[in-house]
Amino acid sequence: MSADRVRDLDDPQLRAFAPLIYVAWSDQDLDADDRVRVLSDMTKQPWLRPAARAVVEAWFDPASSPKAEELARLRQLIEHVASTTSDGDAKSVADEIARTLGIFGATSGALASATPVPDAVEPAALADALDGDHPDVRARVRQWMSTPHRAYGLPVADYRTIVRGWMTDLASTGLPRLAFPGVTSTDDLAAFSAVFEELGHGDLSLLIKVGVQYGLYGGAIWALGTERHRQRLAKIASGEELGCFAMSEVGHGSNVAGVETVATYDHAARELVIHTPAESARKEWIGGAAHDARWAVVFAQLDVAGARQGVHAVLVPSRTSDGHPIAGVRTGDSGVKMGLNGVDNGRLWFEHVRVPVGNLLDRFATIDKDGVYASPIASPDRRFFTMLGTLIGGRISVGAGAVSAARAALAIALRYAESRHQFGSERERALIDYPTHQRRLLPHLADTVVLRIAFRELRKRHAKAFTGELGDTRELEAEAAALKGLASRHAIEAVQAAREACGGQGYLLVNRIADIRTDVEIFTTFEGDNTVLAQLAGKAMLGAYRKQLATGGNRAVLRAVGKRVASALGARRAGGEAVSDRAWQLAAFRFREEHLVETCAARIKKRLDDGMEGESAILAVQEHVVAISEAMAERRVADWFAATSVPAGSAGDLIKRLGDLALLHRLERHAAWFLETGYFDPTKSRAVRREVEVLLRELAPRAREVVDAFRIPDACLAAPIAFFDPAHPTYP
């Protein structure tokens, strides 16, 4: 070791440490304890050569704090490494750390004070920006929704009949054709999702009926079938052929790979024989199966010449055109539900029902004329997950629809909150002027804004995945799973808040919110139970981290530690005013995601080292795995919001501040975690809370303009309290 500590650092093992050391000495807010922590994190790396460790230790000798000249040379080294090294990995580590710390001033501009909330907004600009993609398609849906489609408090049979009528009527607009791009439509894959989003402002039974008919039934034929199946799509789009999606079984709600229904190939007859071998294999909750559907896409274990090939989808007729069950098919009704009673969820049992082998949806698997089974995907597991991958679209649509449901409920509650005066006098305060009312509703309103943007981004990626542009789709699958969980939870909380904010009026069905609440309740369960999805997403994140460590080796470990230390230092360095700085917010979400992944991986590894079996080790930290999914979803939402372009002027400024509220409110929810990890100190935690309070006060007068910019037609909003006029009060 020489006496030149800067030159000693110019070593492949040590270069990436340079930014950390620079910050540790140049930062005014760091004290000796912080430096010791940084040092200890660095020297803990088991792969450091003793000589390299000595170099690091020399930098932290409290008796020889570096002079300005030494720091300047250190900075030159950092810039040199960042700009010239051919070692891509080391460069990206250094870049990452430098960017996090803002050493090169990349984020210094963003530290300026936040955009103020404008006093007035341009309504059309705001509405256009909130709409985002497919404005023409959205306008067509709204046109249809401007005619009342409203029913409540009816007997189940009557309600089902009405909803079926709406679905047929919607088909006449041609909008459902958008569900099948390349076959019935020239539009892109995201267009139908935009239809779904707009329909989500209205009756949710209709939304789910539409989702089942076009998204699940038609979608399965479109995505899993081949040319001869796709010919049906025109009739499906017109509502002439009604079908259902028979996947779930009563004994296997969340475990779709474990369904028991069997499809046995009979070579002599060139037929598949569909059979329900046990009561637990009964198809259950199947939308459309109780009454409307004439066909079913049945998921069953395929048996070819005695060999089980895993779960496959087969097109099976379930009822005759006049609605009687086909011979061998037994149907039942799932019964009255908490909500969504316009959807005829039902049951199906199959008693050796025979269909031609051509009814196998055979994009990923075929049975040839010699009765030989073949698939381009060798592993039955991977084959099944490829087929399930086509369900991503369903998850994205359900999440996006949940956000629309929240928008509708919030629009009703906030219009009422602005016009209704507590204690009944125009002279007194409107409900929205009460801080508790603002706290109840506005963070959810802000959430709808950032979540809509997130689903727009997710749809783009999904479209790319379908055309193969995206490459590996595993990250998208994890994102769709995590975002569906986040959005459906958001919707339940937002609609619940809207219900409570309207008191007794919110409890009356005439005011819509109560039905939205009970309808949206099950969004956390269908298209994948949220807890199961969160584990799926969390495990995917852990897998990606493990892979990164395995391929990156020592450098990857360095990257992980360096990033965590750098983030923590960066956060502490920022003053109280920085919480409205987008870069600071994003860094906090990133820190949370990465810290949760690293610590979870460490906890699992410890259990494996102690001899625990894999599944048990993961189960032992199940809450931690689930937290990763939420943190990942929140980080994606924040990143995508930050990357989205907003219009110049007041509309854009308002959207930015809504984004501040959404992001800071999420960070506030996790304040205990950030305080425990030391990423926040109490001052920072208070600064976040105070900024949230400032935003609530500033945004309250704009809330009505925001919900009106949702462009929900009056006939769809429907609730009398949404049209309450304090000058001429009428009561529903």
Add this chain to the structure above:
Amino acid sequence: MSADRVRDLDDPQLRAFAPLIYVAWSDQDLDADDRVRVLSDMTKQPWLRPAARAVVEAWFDPASSPKAEELARLRQLIEHVASTTSDGDAKSVADEIARTLGIFGATSGALASATPVPDAVEPAALADALDGDHPDVRARVRQWMSTPHRAYGLPVADYRTIVRGWMTDLASTGLPRLAFPGVTSTDDLAAFSAVFEELGHGDLSLLIKVGVQYGLYGGAIWALGTERHRQRLAKIASGEELGCFAMSEVGHGSNVAGVETVATYDHAARELVIHTPAESARKEWIGGAAHDARWAVVFAQLDVAGARQGVHAVLVPSRTSDGHPIAGVRTGDSGVKMGLNGVDNGRLWFEHVRVPVGNLLDRFATIDKDGVYASPIASPDRRFFTMLGTLIGGRISVGAGAVSAARAALAIALRYAESRHQFGSERERALIDYPTHQRRLLPHLADTVVLRIAFRELRKRHAKAFTGELGDTRELEAEAAALKGLASRHAIEAVQAAREACGGQGYLLVNRIADIRTDVEIFTTFEGDNTVLAQLAGKAMLGAYRKQLATGGNRAVLRAVGKRVASALGARRAGGEAVSDRAWQLAAFRFREEHLVETCAARIKKRLDDGMEGESAILAVQEHVVAISEAMAERRVADWFAATSVPAGSAGDLIKRLGDLALLHRLERHAAWFLETGYFDPTKSRAVRREVEVLLRELAPRAREVVDAFRIPDACLAAPIAFFDPAHPTYP
């Protein structure tokens, strides 16, 4: 100032500081910074004489830390002050501080390790302990509930008819007579509340019909009427006379003092003329008004000879015996609701309806034969609040009923969680073995245990209030308001968790939880909106604090500061293992309540000093005021649980550990707040979380025994999933 620092402290202004100084120097965990903080808190007191301040400063001279002998003398001084001083206030301050710090060893025994969760419990002992009071009355209710009283998914009219039939049938058991002690029953006031608690396990429409008929309608006559009115109570108890409680108006949901309905005294006819002057004065949400009630207790502004005397209650016939509205009375239906559709909520309008003056419920106000109005309570405001005070019973019953609803839903979900195996195989894990499932359900289960005990205590105090034993009832009113809020919120969260824990099965009405969920939803609104009640309770706490400062003067300020400092030091002193120590838990709840009150008072005072008007100053800190109510309720729940006696043996041990979970889970929820105030450091916060996790693992295998000890009859539990048998699975 002498050289004897102990003797210098023996001064009226300084004695109460002695315990703080003792702790500051004797505690091993305190460092110099902590001592500086203690000193600064003390010397900040503006009322300290300069000489006294110098004494305090001398104690914190880092150059002269006290020797053991000096500390021993200091301790003698503390004991002397605590045991002999004739100044009651100073003594109580010293006692309080000493107790908080555990200096005299009062709580040292409690620092022993926690009671372990027993491996098995004695079912009857556990059930008896959870039952608590009035076991015989409860057994009678259960006997009645062992016959099925079950209806769901019916048209509103049919459901109402069935519930009315149940109510009449219940009357035949004689149980409703318990609602009117001293008139129709020799039992105490709490007996009927026990009936209400047991009924809360069943159909909640029935519960509310019972609450309206006996609690509100009969209760108003019993509490606000005099002898001639009370003669009706026998007929009311037998269900022969059905009535309603016409207080709420559509324009004045939460502001009952502002109702517009008028009762004008006509001296010539000796009649009261009841009139609805505007549409906003329409009586709304009135249970029973749509169909069943023949009589109404109408709340109206009493006008006697042109003078308004405030809101009074008048008995008014609303329908003839065959159900037609009385001339001048118009009735309407509030419409289909989210839940509770077995209750016929309706509307009433009065068109100059005349009733004899004797129909005035005149316990607190009379109109004599000369037409002169008189009341023992001079202020119309106080008079009204005295009348409203009789509603405390309703709030207590609603809160207790909400806890029962939570118990029923949790019983169904936990019985299912124990028997249903994820992924459908007996070899795999039961749902309850999953950490996320435990986290979802068990804290709520623990909450039901401590909340039942809290309502038992509240009922005792309410009975004392009615007989006048309690004296000032304002604290009880605040407690009832805050506890009703806490319990109804708890119920919503618990039933929601139960719904989600049962997935798709939980969404089917056949499994009961969905109806419990939508029924319990409005418990947060009726009998006082939770936010309005929380402000009432919070303001009462602030008022009590202000009064304490005003009467206590300097000493009260000292008490406040001393307690806060002492609590904070005490918490930091305790090691990680102390979180299961009941004394530590109670101190944390107390600190939270007191800190919130003090800081809220300071924030309001600052605004008043800045010239803000009173209501605006309070509104500006509305969230803070609401938080006080929750903190007060949580502290009461914790204190009453700690003070309750549990049986010796495994049942008592299990109840203690359930209490640990309930209390620690509440503290965990507030972790961010405790970390921000510095009461927790990250280590302590983690210790709380880890203890919660340990408790979840330990208590999961006992959950089924706990819910079975609720003694809910099978016919009442009713849900097929509550009786799922994995060996012979049948599916609803």
